[in-house]
Amino acid sequence: MNRRVFTNESVGPGQVMNVTGEKGHHFARVLRLRDGEALVVAAANGPHAAVVTSVDAKRGEVTLQIGDPVERRDPAVPVYLVQSFAKGDKVDDVVEKCTELGVAGFCVLPTQRSIGQLTGERLTARLARWRRIAAEAAGQAQRDAVPSVDWYPGLSALDGYLEDVQPGLLLLLDEQETTCGIRTALKEALTQSAPLRSVVLMVGPEGGWDERERAWLRQAGAQSITIGQRILRTETAGLVAASAVLYEIGELGG
Amino acid sequence: MNRRVFTNESVGPGQVMNVTGEKGHHFARVLRLRDGEALVVAAANGPHAAVVTSVDAKRGEVTLQIGDPVERRDPAVPVYLVQSFAKGDKVDDVVEKCTELGVAGFCVLPTQRSIGQLTGERLTARLARWRRIAAEAAGQAQRDAVPSVDWYPGLSALDGYLEDVQPGLLLLLDEQETTCGIRTALKEALTQSAPLRSVVLMVGPEGGWDERERAWLRQAGAQSITIGQRILRTETAGLVAASAVLYEIGELGG
Numbered sequence: 184m185n186r187r188v189f190t191n192e193s194v195g196p197g198q199v200m201n202v203t204g205e206k207g208h209h210f211a212r213v214l215r216l217r218d219g220e221a222l223v224v225a226a227a228n229g230p231h232a233a234v235v236t237s238v239d240a241k242r243g244e245v246t247l248q249i250g251d252p253v254e255r256r257d258p259a260v261p262v263y264l265v266q267s268f269a270k271g272d273k274v275d276d277v278v279e280k281c282t283e284l285g286v287a288g289f290c291v292l293p294t295q296r297s298i299g300q301l302t303g304e305r306l307t308a309r310l311a312r313w314r315r316i317a318a319e320a321a322g323q324a325q326r327d328a329v330p331s332v333d334w335y336p337g338l339s340a341l342d343g344y345l346e347d348v349q350p351g352l353l354l355l356l357d358e359q360e361t362t363c364g365i366r367t368a369l370k371e372a373l374t375q376s377a378p379l380r381s382v383v384l385m386v387g388p389e390g391g392w393d394e395r396e397r398a399w400l401r402q403a404g405a406q407s408i409t410i411g412q413r414i415l416r417t418e419t420a421g422l423v424a425a426s427a428v429l430y431e432i433g434e435l436g437g
Numbered sequence: 438m439n440r441r442v443f444t445n446e447s448v449g450p451g452q453v454m455n456v457t458g459e460k461g462h463h464f465a466r467v468l469r470l471r472d473g474e475a476l477v478v479a480a481a482n483g484p485h486a487a488v489v490t491s492v493d494a495k496r497g498e499v500t501l502q503i504g505d506p507v508e509r510r511d512p513a514v515p516v517y518l519v520q521s522f523a524k525g526d527k528v529d530d531v532v533e534k535c536t537e538l539g540v541a542g543f544c545v546l547p548t549q550r551s552i553g554q555l556t557g558e559r560l561t562a563r564l565a566r567w568r569r570i571a572a573e574a575a576g577q578a579q580r581d582a583v584p585s586v587d588w589y590p591g592l593s594a595l596d597g598y599l600e601d602v603q604p605g606l607l608l609l610l611d612e613q614e615t616t617c618g619i620r621t622a623l624k625e626a627l628t629q630s631a632p633l634r635s636v637v638l639m640v641g642p643e644g645g646w647d648e649r650e651r652a653w654l655r656q657a658g659a660q661s662i663t664i665g666q667r668i669l670r671t672e673t674a675g676l677v678a679a680s681a682v683l684y685e686i687g688e689l690g691g
Contacts, residue, residue: 256666365690412510413510413580414577427689430619433620436617437621
């Protein structure tokens with residue numbers, strides 16, 4: 184299977200693309216693209232076939248000849264994950280595995296009952312690490328784009344984010360909810376006349392959401408759901424719920 | 438939420454249960470049960486409420502008073518995972534997260550393209566480790582039973598296993614399959630007149646199944662399926678596929 188490289192630019196068949204600077208360095212010296220290698224360039228306007236026509240590893244410059252578009256692989260309905268921060272490498276695993284699965288973007292944030300904190304240089308370093316993990320997993324999984332990974336200092340800071348994403352369905356995974364399952368919520372949303380724009384899944388900390396957080400989230404339009412009777416760890420719940428969403432919308436194989 | 442302890446015995450309301458030996462040691466000194474603590478005893482005949490009526494930590498003896506049965510939490514249709522061995526702690530993660538989700542049992546086995554091998558003492562130690570992980574995750578997730586974890590020396594050794602489990606549906610996750618999705622296979626199985634007995638999911642190694650393995654598995658009744666267009670790592674595929682199965686059969690919340 185051809186390797187994937189990601190670019191935020193749009194490309195077109197026949198175009199010659201010179202990649203220099205940081206990206207050129209990355210392509211030539213980190214990914215070690217080889218002259219003549221067939222690739223997929225996952226561009227802003229979709230994935231395209233491409234061939235490497237020159238590599239100058241010393242200067243960090245690569246030239247690609249862009250070919251035809253190839254089939255898109257990312258889900259047609261974007262699924263986002265809002266993940267309560269958890270200590271250790273738990274969020275690393277969440278970002279890696281949910282990127283493979285097809286999650287479109289991640290918001291990580293501290294919640295009332297989060298264990299561990301991230302500020303200053305440690306936050307900067309960790310965010311860079313999550314983004315690197317997302318880029319690697321996106322390449323490995325043959326995604327069309329690298330998911331965004333962002334840090335929000337708290338729940339109220341999500342206001343702007345929710346305005347940007349305009350979620351078609353905002354689901355709050357809540358261990359106190361015993362009636363409404365994720366299946367009911369999804370099937371109901373899919374019977375609406377308007378197509379489902381996006382799904383945002385919110386996963387709380389090990390100790391669960393705080394009452395004020397629940398109130399704030401419901402005010403913001405979130406619907407509390409259960410994903411079954413087993414109690415999942417915070418680092419497992421997002422992947423399971425996202426699998427359920429992608430399955431229901433036909434993105435885990437027809 | 439009350440803690441869970443597991444026993445292979447059957448219990449009944451009013452019964453006084455003396456736990457001694459290795460199990461008593463585990464209850465008194467590892468789990469540190471406290472006198473008067475309310476528990477759930479996940480027994481062979483289902484989970485029951487219980488109260489600790491005495492603890493002798495020195496002798497490793499605990500007495501429990503069994504109460505009424507409580508609601509079962511394990512899926513009504515068992516889902517088993519056959520996982521190709523992978524090096525590092527990948528199988529640890531698979532066992533942990535799939536146990537939380539509700540998988541009924543694991544077969545780990547080397548396949549043609551597995552990386553890494555396990556034999557002798559290393560195998561014994563690793564198997565003990567997987568079983569410990571399964572027991573801990575089962576308690577944490579409030580399961581009704583600890584999933585079995587077994588090692589098979591190769592694919593052909595699965596013959597007896599498949600005879601025991603008598604899978605209602607044997608699904609081979611196969612990156613070469615592009616047509617039949619897990620959804621089609623599940624929905625078809627669920628429209629049969631006989632209720633679905635069990636589902637066995639088979640996850641190959643990073644390099645995929647070998648042609649002879651595919652032939653052997655098809656002969657054994659396996660159906661090749663895709664779980665979508667993103668390429669999942671071997672340690673991610675089982676959890677995603679098991680989530681899809683449990684979602685479809687109504688076990689991830691109604």
